[in-house]
Amino acid sequence: MSTTALRVSPPTGVARVLAGVRDDGRPVTLSEHLDLYGRLESGRALIGLVDESGLCGRGGGGFPAGQKLRAVAAQRGTPVVVVNAAEGEPASAKDKALLRSTPHLVLDGAAAAATALGARQVIVAVGRRARAERAVLMEALAERRDRVRWRLAPVAEGFVAGEETALLAALAGRPAKPSVKPPYPYERGVADAPTLVQNAETLAHVALIARFGPQWFRSLGSTREPGTTLVTLSGAVARPGVYEIELGTPLSRLVAQAGGATEPSRAFLVGGYFGGWTIDEHIPLTRANGLGAGVVVALPASTCGVRETARVARYLAGESVGQCGPCTFGLEAVAGGLERLAAGEADDRGRLQRWTEQISGRGACRHPDGAARFVQTALEVFRDEIGLHLRRGRCSAIDRGVLAA
Secondary structure, eight states, rough: OOOOGGGGGOOSSSSSTTTOTTTTTOOHHHHHHHHHHHOOOOOTTTTHHHHHTTTTTTSOEEEEEEEEHHHHHHSSSEEEEEEEHHHHOOOOHHHHHHHOOOHHHHHHHHHHHHHHTTTHHHHHHTTTOOOOHHHHHHHHHHHOOOSEEEEEEEEETTTTTTOOOHHHHHHHSSSOOOOSSOOTTTOOGGGSSSSEEHHHHHHHHHHHHHHOHHHHHHHBBBBBSSSSEEEEEEESSSEEEEEEEEOOOHHHHHHHHHTOSSSSSEEEEEEEGGGGOOOOOOOOOTTTTTTTEEEEEEEEEEEEHHHHHHHHHHHHHHTOOOOSIIIIIIHHHHHHHHHHHHHHHHHOHHHHHHHHHTTOOOOOSHHHHHHHHHHHHHHHHHHHHHHHHHSSSSSBBBOOOOOOO
């Protein structure tokens, strides 16, 4: 794969996809983007480069990006590329930050993937309420002269709306509900064509791999989890925001990068609402440790983890699209059990453990699985607080609404 980008030196620090972010928040123009990263010339060899890089999806599922490309390339018919920037996770802001700041990097990755697959159309799916991001994308698309046909598509927002089959349903004008696989999107997606659905951040990394190669990409991170990733950090830290880190960075180092803690943390939520609670501030931030969609929340010690968890569990139950029993009835039961625990009304710990085990792996999509993981870790990490709630009806902390729901 030839590229004129070699005339531009690759980013040398940890900031790669965020290397062009400006202090004033202004989006990087196309000319500024090319000055920083160089011009991209992509071809079919891109699939091999992405394979060799070891890049995995940054949307939460962590599926190898090269395998996704190969699966689409193996199908008959003209493919379609979909940029998934719906970002339904309430605690995540990384994809929106990319679109607002460095839109051309995401668009480059999508265009490179389209060229490698022989696709003629790229759809950029963004939440309907993300007006600022759509405005930036419209300006960025007006600057470009790509061979593909671009479509900017506002889509429904919701926790499960970003799941790839739910997103495809929304693009077809149907309710944003996940569907049973197969067929997989790579087999039959937009207008029944083979479709690559890829997260916005993942495509930004693809654009850099196409320019600077897989070995450059693998120079950070580990052998098993190479590269950098974006993390949305919130809670009890001095400077909440979106950070780019090397995979494997200790959680404590990320907190220090954000100016340190503003108060002691009761626990940390790693991976968002489909992630899990931990008290280990030195845990390496990796996909294997549940980083998922790249969310870390430092829960202040003054906040009640039991009530926060119960409130989020109720939110997740409400986000069910009502397609299967484990989600519709199971998550409702789990939310009710946590609410009774938080109020000190009943000791439902045994039932909650059993219910979360029963719903895992049995849903039409992974919504029950993620919710179960979130609750199971809460039962362990907040064990002492739960005991106080059962004895007194509350613990020494309050529900400050740190987790949006």
